[in-house]
Amino acid sequence: MIIGVPKEIKNNESRVGMTPAGVLELTKRNHTVYVQATAGIASGFSDEDYQHVGAQILPSIDAVYAKSDMIVKVKEPIPEEYSLIKEDQVVFTYFHFAADQELTEAMIDSKSVCIAYETVQDANGRLPLLTPMSEVAGRMSIQQGAKYLEKPVKGKGLLLGGVPGVSPGKVLILGAGVVGIQAAKMAAGLGAHVTILDINMDRLRYVNDIMPSHVVTEFSNEYNIRKHIKTHDLIIGGVLIPGAKAPKLITRDMLKEMDHGTVIVDVAVDQGGCIETTKATTHQDPVYIIDEVVHYCVANMPGAVPHTSTVALTNVTLPYVINLAQKGWEKACKEDTTLFKGLNIIKGKVVYQPIAEAFGWEEVHQ
Template identity: 55%
Template sequence: MRIGVPREIKDQEYRVGLTPASVRELVSRGHKVTVQAGAGAAIGLSDHSYKSAGAQLAADAREVYGSADMIVKVKEPQPAERAWLRPGQILYAYLHLAADREQMADLVKSGAICIAYETVTAPDGSLPLLAPMSEVAGRMSVQVAAAYLEKPRGGMGLLLGGVPGVSPGHVAVIGAGVVGINAIQMAVGMGARVTVLDRDVDRLRRLGLVYGNRVVTLHSTADSIERAVLTADAVIGAVLVPGAEAPRLVTRSMVSRMKAGSVVVDVAIDQGGCFETSRPTSHSDPTYLVDGVLHYCVTNMPAAVARTSTFALNNATLGYAMSIADKGWSRALKEDRCLLAGLNVCCGRVTYAAVAHAHGCAYVPAEQVLA
């Protein structure tokens, strides 16, 4: 199979779909890999390292898209890139279509086979290709909150961990999935007071066994969320409904009564955000104020630590990429229900129920398309 790796063009997105080591694995299996020149340069992956791994270099993205049977990316294709997709071409990347109607419509129109990292689902219900970036974003969320609580950055001027004789900051984490667990780990490590809210009592029980009285666990209800948010100095939105829009759990009214100079980090923004006041931002312009509360809603947080993120992502995505390349997309999906769950758009049809529901469009089960 001919595999293409374009340079990412989303604002300050420095991750790359395949590392040289991943290219070497694919080339060794008889596949041809074309990488856009400079795709990994920003994170120390030189064109020479790709050539040494067996890749061919292309001068521009159009050449990559034009020559490839499968495009391997990190973030969703931008409008200019979507125009280069063609019927039957495979797109393998993060897509987050439930919160992006325009992208969904373009992918349907393209006729491409679009496999979304974020909905590939393991037998136990976990999301193996979303997990590594959730780990990164969860850990980053508390670093970001700590930084933006500083007065020069617009916060209230609070040191999250406190000092002897001064109370530490209070971090509320809404959601105890992969993002939430990693946020909790960082917040506890910094010495903050931590409250976590989730509807899964067994998950809260496990957190209690790990952290004891260092973390307050609350069953997530509108009342408990309101009480936690109004007393918090930083709130981490770590809610996920796989493939669907995130529920808006923190209302505008709640935000209006939060502490002035407090910080919101909405990690769920890729799926629309879990704060009613959230809107997507970029690394170039990451924050905005609503009622005195600083909002950080960057849609590609892990790009700030792009080298770590790229290697972590490749560890998870390479195996499925090899399966698609070795078997072809149809056979690979038929033989692996985990990968089948990643099929969001196929040959002009929406094949993921939550995406179709989010946009009120027709849904065709993936199994039916393959049949």
């Protein structure tokens, strides 16, 4: 198979779809890999690194799409890429269709095969291709939240971990999934007081078992959310329903109950966000303020640490890329039920129910 790795062109996206180590695993199996020139530079990989393992370097994104049977990338295609995607071409990437109707309709029109990293799901409900980026984003949410609590960037002027004689900050985490657990680890490590809310009691029991005593759990409901937003300094949105829009757990009216300078980091922004006032931002312009509450809603948080993120992503995507390359998408998805769930759109037809539900479409093709 011919696999293409284009350079990401989304705002401040510095990751790349595959490391040289991943390329080597494909070329030694006699697959052809085209990598766009400078695609890996920001992640620490030169064109020469790719050439040394058998990749061919192409000068433009147009050439990569034109020559490839399968595109392996990181973020969803943006409008400049829509016309480059060919009929029957496999596109393997993060899509987050439920939050973007324009993208969904463009991919339907392209008649390509869209396999979404974020809905590849195993029999235990785990999301193996989303997990590493959720780990990165969860850890980064505290790093960024602590920064934006500083007064020069309109935060409360609070040091999250406190100092002797001064109480630490309070962190409220919505969701005890991968993002929430990683955020709690980082916040607890800084010495902050942490409260995690979730509706899954098994997850809350797990948090209680593994976390120190200054990380506490409560059941997630509107009453408890309204109670805690009044007293917590940093709020992390980490709720995920695979492939579907995130539920709005904090509404616009709730902002008025928060102290001025409270910081919200909505990691669920890719799926529409779990805060009603969330709108996607970029690393170039990451925050905005509503009702004196600072919102950090960068849609590609792991893109700020591209070397870590690219290596972590390739570690988990590569076995699936190899499977697709060796067998073709139809056989690979038929034989692997985990990969099968990644199928979102096939040759003009939506095949993933939560996407149809997000836009009020009734027909889903099986």
